[in-house]
Amino acid sequence: MPKGMVIGVALNQRQSDGVDAAAVDIVAKQFNQISPENLLKFQPVHPSEDRYVFEAQDRFVQFGVDRKMQVIGHTLVWHSQTSAWVFQGKDGAAVDRDTLLARMRDHIHTVVGRYKGRIHGWDVVNEAIDEDGSLRKSPWFNAIGEDYVAKAFEFAREADPGAELYYNDFNLEKPAKRAGVIRLVKDLQARGVRIHGIGNQGHWRLETPGISEIEEALVDLRSTGLKVMYTEVDINLLPQAGRGADPAVANPYASGLPDDKQQALARRYAEIFGVFVKHRDAVSRVTFWGLSDADSWLNRGRMNYPLLWDRQRQPKPAFHAVVEVLKRAR
Numbered sequence: 219m220p221k222g223m224v225i226g227v228a229l230n231q232r233q234s235d236g237v238d239a240a241a242v243d244i245v246a247k248q249f250n251q252i253s254p255e256n257l258l259k260f261q262p263v264h265p266s267e268d269r270y271v272f273e274a275q276d277r278f279v280q281f282g283v284d285r286k287m288q289v290i291g292h293t294l295v296w297h298s299q300t301s302a303w304v305f306q307g308k309d310g311a312a313v314d315r316d317t318l319l320a321r322m323r324d325h326i327h328t329v330v331g332r333y334k335g336r337i338h339g340w341d342v343v344n345e346a347i348d349e350d351g352s353l354r355k356s357p358w359f360n361a362i363g364e365d366y367v368a369k370a371f372e373f374a375r376e377a378d379p380g381a382e383l384y385y386n387d388f389n390l391e392k393p394a395k396r397a398g399v400i401r402l403v404k405d406l407q408a409r410g411v412r413i414h415g416i417g418n419q420g421h422w423r424l425e426t427p428g429i430s431e432i433e434e435a436l437v438d439l440r441s442t443g444l445k446v447m448y449t450e451v452d453i454n455l456l457p458q459a460g461r462g463a464d465p466a467v468a469n470p471y472a473s474g475l476p477d478d479k480q481q482a483l484a485r486r487y488a489e490i491f492g493v494f495v496k497h498r499d500a501v502s503r504v505t506f507w508g509l510s511d512a513d514s515w516l517n518r519g520r521m522n523y524p525l526l527w528d529r530q531r532q533p534k535p536a537f538h539a540v541v542e543v544l545k546r547a548r
């Protein structure tokens with residue numbers, strides 16, 4: 219592994235609970251960082267105003283601490299997987315700015331504060347920029363206004379001054395969206411808000427985005443002076459299928475992945491990691507969004523093959539390809 223580059227994986231609850239022992243073995247051997255696939259999102263951790271849930275969350279954090287892994291928190295402020303009560307005001311009205319800011323502050327102080335000194339870095343705000351580069355009209359934006367992002371970072375800094383704080387988003391290979399993220403980050407920096415890194419989710423496909431687009435995005439993002447992280451890497455091999463699509467078209471690899479696709483996936487991963495190691499002075503971390511193909515959120519009733527281990531938990535050619543690139547970079 220290139221010095222300084224952390225390689226991690228998102229864990230589901232069966233893994234962080236230790237129930238999926240085969241997965242735990244691989245994670246402990248192959249990775250030095252973990253992210254929670256769902257556990258630390260707003261909804262699971264704070265389902266109602268006066269109730270926080272921490273049991274499985276504590277086990278997740280302890281999983282990493284016990285194994286001396288870097289533990290990442292995902293995510294504090296997002297429009298998705300956030301309980302409906304958060305955005306409700308009195309008598310069915312929409313929540314007002316001050317109430318929502320107070321809720322945001324309470325949430326961030328409670329969750330970040332609990333894991334102070336144990337969670338290395340937080341995705342403070344997730345997916346705040348729209349495809350056109352403007353701020354997404356999320357319930358956070360609608361109630362608080364454009365300074366909600368800065369507020370979230372300020373509350374996180376108060377709660378754990380030692381934690382790294384990140385902005386995280388997807389489709390950053392699209393120039394308009396990337397420009398919006400860079401504007402946002404520069405605006406935070408100009409206001410004196412502490413931010414340490416930009417997370418590029420890295421939910422990609424076999425052919426798109428092109429490798430030069432991935433590299434251009436990286437060069438652009440690093441020009442902010444911030445660390446760049448690939449926080450949710452996977453390669454979707456399935457076509458974008460609408461409802462009612464012919465199953466043979468929508469689910470082409472239902473009975474297995476043909477060897478040419480297997481090899482193409484390995485080459486794609488090798489190429490991508492080639493870019494990461496070329497810019498290793500800027501890329502501080504790469505995290506896979508799940509351990510094996512069986513664990514991936516990209517299946518959704520179909521058979522997808524986006525990760526480095528197969529459904530039998532055997533390493534795929536893509537795994538060996540990534541290892542080769544990382545070894546050569548040492």
Ligand code: XIL
Pocket residue numbers: 255256344419450515
């Ligand atoms: C996904 C999880 O993998 C799924 O289990 C869940 O049902 C939905 O969320 N961007 C993010 C992640 O920041 O939190 C999402 O994770 C994938 C897209």
